[in-house]
Amino acid sequence: MTRFIQTLTDQAKRLATRSPWIYRINAGSCNGCDVECATTACIPRYDVERLGCQYCGSPRHADIVLITGPLTARIKDDVLRVFAEIPEPKVTVAVGVCPISGGIFRESYAVHAPMNQFIPIDVNVPGCPPRPQAIIEGVAEAIAIWRARL
Amino acid sequence: MQPYAYPLAVLLFPGGLFALVLGLALKGVDRRLAARLQRRVGPPLAQPFFDLVKLAFKRTMVPDIASQPVFLGAPLVGAATMMLAAAMVPIAGVYTPDPALGNLLVLLYLLAIPAVVLMIAGSASGSPFGAIGFSREMALMLAYEGPLVLVVAAIAVRVGHGQGGWASFSLTEIVAYQARHGAFLFDPVMWPALLAFLAFYPANLGIIPFDIPEAETEVLEGPLLEYSGPALGLFKVMSALKSVVVLSLGIALFFPTAPSGVAGLAVQLCKLLLLMLVGVTLVRVSCGRMRIDQAFRFFLKWPLALSLASLVAVVVI
Ligand code: SF4
Numbered sequence: 429m430t431r432f433i434q435t436l437t438d439q440a441k442r443l444a445t446r447s448p449w450i451y452r453i454n455a456g457s458c459n460g461c462d463v464e465c466a467t468t469a470c471i472p473r474y475d476v477e478r479l480g481c482q483y484c485g486s487p488r489h490a491d492i493v494l495i496t497g498p499l500t501a502r503i504k505d506d507v508l509r510v511f512a513e514i515p516e517p518k519v520t521v522a523v524g525v526c527p528i529s530g531g532i533f534r535e536s537y538a539v540h541a542p543m544n545q546f547i548p549i550d551v552n553v554p555g556c557p558p559r560p561q562a563i564i565e566g567v568a569e570a571i572a573i574w575r576a577r578l
Numbered sequence: 579m580q581p582y583a584y585p586l587a588v589l590l591f592p593g594g595l596f597a598l599v600l601g602l603a604l605k606g607v608d609r610r611l612a613a614r615l616q617r618r619v620g621p622p623l624a625q626p627f628f629d630l631v632k633l634a635f636k637r638t639m640v641p642d643i644a645s646q647p648v649f650l651g652a653p654l655v656g657a658a659t660m661m662l663a664a665a666m667v668p669i670a671g672v673y674t675p676d677p678a679l680g681n682l683l684v685l686l687y688l689l690a691i692p693a694v695v696l697m698i699a700g701s702a703s704g705s706p707f708g709a710i711g712f713s714r715e716m717a718l719m720l721a722y723e724g725p726l727v728l729v730v731a732a733i734a735v736r737v738g739h740g741q742g743g744w745a746s747f748s749l750t751e752i753v754a755y756q757a758r759h760g761a762f763l764f765d766p767v768m769w770p771a772l773l774a775f776l777a778f779y780p781a782n783l784g785i786i787p788f789d790i791p792e793a794e795t796e797v798l799e800g801p802l803l804e805y806s807g808p809a810l811g812l813f814k815v816m817s818a819l820k821s822v823v824v825l826s827l828g829i830a831l832f833f834p835t836a837p838s839g840v841a842g843l844a845v846q847l848c849k850l851l852l853l854m855l856v857g858v859t860l861v862r863v864s865c866g867r868m869r870i871d872q873a874f875r876f877f878l879k880w881p882l883a884l885s886l887a888s889l890v891a892v893v894v895i
Contacts, residue, residue, distance in 0.1 A: 444634075444635050446625075447625065447628040447632040448632075475613070475618040477609075477619075477620060480629075485803075489810065515636050515639050516637050
């Protein structure tokens with residue numbers, strides 16, 4: 429009986445991972461990475477909806493978070509607050525080189541890069557900005573991580 | 579009717595499970611077709627089912643300032659009402675609801691409940707976007723309820739006159755009347771009412787020209803903003819059920835003629851699909867969103883005038 433329930437939940441989890449909803453946080457990015465994220469989302473060629481992805485407007489609906497930008501001092505508290513509003517289980521993808529090291533802003537007094545001092549980052553998609561294909565690959569990797577967390 | 583027939587009708591067929599699966603499948607077809615019309619591949623047909631399973635695994639968070647019982651109770655009430663409503667709509671040749679379940683008037687009240695639930699949910703969540711969604715939902719509801727009531731009145735009076743009475747609000751009788759005298763779809767007197775109904779159901783289902791209360795890009799899904807996990811899933815269940823209820827109500831009111839038995843069910847499914855694709859998907863991909871004042875004025879101008887025209891014609895003739 430327990431084994432039956434176990435397989436049932438496993439199956440359900442397998443189905444569940446086919447519906448990752450994506451939420452974007454801009455942590456002070458130059459907008460380059462955001463444009464690439466929007467390209468990934470909006471252009472028919474890369475159509476992420478075929479993977480079941482859906483961009484959502486509310487952090488409460490999100491499963492996978494795409495964070496762009498170097499985490500500027502000004503926006504840090506707000507980003508942390510929004511991040512806390514995303515229900516578990518969630519996976520974080522840092523898009524661009526900014527969250528890794530600060531990128532072209534790394535010497536600035538106004539940024540708090542690297543971001544993983546404050547937010548647990550699961551996948552890094554480097555590039556300045558990364559290509560849409562790379563972002564999709566990052567999302568695919570995030571889905572694999574998410575499955576293990578469900 | 580046997581006592582166990584009620585729970586069966588509400589929970590299994592044609593309400594509850596059957597309506598839920600049907601509603602989610604229709605939604606899947608709609609999303610796939612919309613994607614194809616935009617030259618995308620589109621999600622798998624079963625995507626709404628995946629979404630629902632996924633939501634079941636997420637955690638529900640309740641905002642600090644929200645009132646917890648109302649916040650969590652609202653989606654339950656909404657889904658339960660729609661289950662009940664689905665059991666009240668007849669499917670010609672297949673299912674005749676028991677008169678004790680209620681007539682068209684009761685159904686009208688039940689149909690208003692999802693909108694009320696969304697309003698309550700929006701205001702209970704304590705989010706300003708929820709409050710904006712609340713006010714928009716209320717304005718829209720005031721606008722589309724009027725024409726709907728007039729459409730229903732026109733049909734009720736028509737059927738009532740046909741039976742020598744004044745008005746008949748029993749859906750079963752409305753379906754039977756059309757089986758005898760031909761569907762209202764082919765009745766010129768009813769065409770204005772039909773047009774009014776065609777304008778009503780996108781607004782009631784909250785799809786694109788009229789998805790003003792839940793506009794993602796403006797108010798971040800308004801009342802649903804603060805919902806997550808199973809509670810959000812219940813709202814998805816509610817809207818899937820509601821689409822089935824509203825569409826099959828349209829079929830019962832205007833074009834119920836169908837053979838009996840399994841063939842009747844197949845015909846019903848085809849009609850639902852057609853209504854969904856023409857009335858929802860095509861409209862959705864070819865329109866932009868209206869502003870709330872535009873939508874309000876639109877409903878008070880065209881659908882109201884059209885449905886009133888039908889009602890007057892029915893009463894006079
Ligand atoms: S990685 Fe490059 S493109 Fe992306 S936000 Fe930073 S500077 Fe802009």
